[in-house]
Amino acid sequence: MAIHLGANQYGKAENRVVRIYRDTPRHQIRDLNVSTALRGDFEDAHTTGDQSDVLPTDTQKNTAFAFAKEKGIGAIEDYALTLGAHFLDASPAAQGARIEVEEYAWDRIQVDGQGHDHSFVRTGGGVRNTVVNVEGRGAERKTYVVSGISDLVVLKSTGSEFHGFLKDEYTTLPETNDRILATSLVARWRYDTRRTGDGSVDWDKSYDEIKGLLLSRFATIHSLALQQTLYGMGSAVLEQHPEVAEIKFSAPNKHHFLVDLSPFGTENPGEVFIAADRPYGLIEATVTRDDASDAGSAWHAVPGFC
Numbered sequence: 092m093a094i095h096l097g098a099n100q101y102g103k104a105e106n107r108v109v110r111i112y113r114d115t116p117r118h119q120i121r122d123l124n125v126s127t128a129l130r131g132d133f134e135d136a137h138t139t140g141d142q143s144d145v146l147p148t149d150t151q152k153n154t155a156f157a158f159a160k161e162k163g164i165g166a167i168e169d170y171a172l173t174l175g176a177h178f179l180d181a182s183p184a185a186q187g188a189r190i191e192v193e194e195y196a197w198d199r200i201q202v203d204g205q206g207h208d209h210s211f212v213r214t215g216g217g218v219r220n221t222v223v224n225v226e227g228r229g230a231e232r233k234t235y236v237v238s239g240i241s242d243l244v245v246l247k248s249t250g251s252e253f254h255g256f257l258k259d260e261y262t263t264l265p266e267t268n269d270r271i272l273a274t275s276l277v278a279r280w281r282y283d284t285r286r287t288g289d290g291s292v293d294w295d296k297s298y299d300e301i302k303g304l305l306l307s308r309f310a311t312i313h314s315l316a317l318q319q320t321l322y323g324m325g326s327a328v329l330e331q332h333p334e335v336a337e338i339k340f341s342a343p344n345k346h347h348f349l350v351d352l353s354p355f356g357t358e359n360p361g362e363v364f365i366a367a368d369r370p371y372g373l374i375e376a377t378v379t380r381d382d383a384s385d386a387g388s389a390w391h392a393v394p395g396f397c
């Protein structure tokens with residue numbers, strides 16, 4: 092029987108790395124979820140059981156924690172790039188390293204109008220993340236950075252329409268020129284550092300500005316459909332951020348249905364809704380530059396997008 096090993100990768104998923112900076116009484120916290128994976132020539136590990144090329148997932152875990160102390164954690168993109176380069180150096184059989192980092196942000200608890208020194212409350216408003224792929228050695232080294240945000244729950248109570256859609260014998264949806272539009276947005280954008288003057292990106296600034304732009308465009312676009320809103324948000328990011336080659340969205344349409352209060356003799360002019368959690372429309376789109384660079388392995392093992 093002719094069979095062979097196909098695509099494979101291995102690593103330690105979801106290392107919960109919490110780093111406290113306590114050099115002064117005013118502590119700082121970084122709270123990460125770090126997943127590492129190596130891919131390459133790991134044929135023997137699978138087919139004969141010889142593990143001599145395998146850098147254990149336990150070692151990968153230890154490295155994620157050790158680097159948090161030894162090298163510190165700057166932008167999650169830099170932390171991931173450092174880890175990825177290290178794993179390729181440490182594992183000769185590896186051809187690629189994939190590092191995914193989510194960051195849970197914390198605000199200081201306000202006490203008497205002051206941010207407390209060492210007590211924090213989890214920040215709402217989305218979870219920042221990055222997926223870094225590092226490939227090759229020496230001059231052949233290639234790095235890919237896809238960063239993004241998930242769980243960005245947004246709602247607008249008007250300024251959203253949906254009508255003029257295709258109808259057949261199963262269509263019951265009424266047309267509307269005033270509905271609630273709500274989603275829990277996932278957006279990921281691919282950086283092309285060759286598009287910046289000196290090849291570097293200020294990751295934190297770029298993230299903050301893109302998040303702000305996504306929110307302000309969601310608020311100000313008069314929506315004719317979630318599809319049109321996503322395209323408008325993506326276009327704004329590409330217009331204002333030369334360092335971004337393309338952006339992908341996955342957006343559940345969190346339906347809010349007007350409740351019929353007429354049995355109780357009560358009118359309901361767009362005031363009381365039932366928020367349905369399922370089923371939901373799932374609207375996904377990529378907005379890309381005509382001259383976007385080759386994506387290479389940037390989207391390697393990034394699920395949930397078309």
Ligand SMILES: O=c1[nH]c(=O)c2[nH]c(=O)[nH]c2[nH]1
Pocket residue numbers: 253264315316317318344372374
């Ligand atoms: O913004 C929307 N896009 C759709 O494709 C769709 N389909 C649907 O039933 N409602 C909506 N809303």
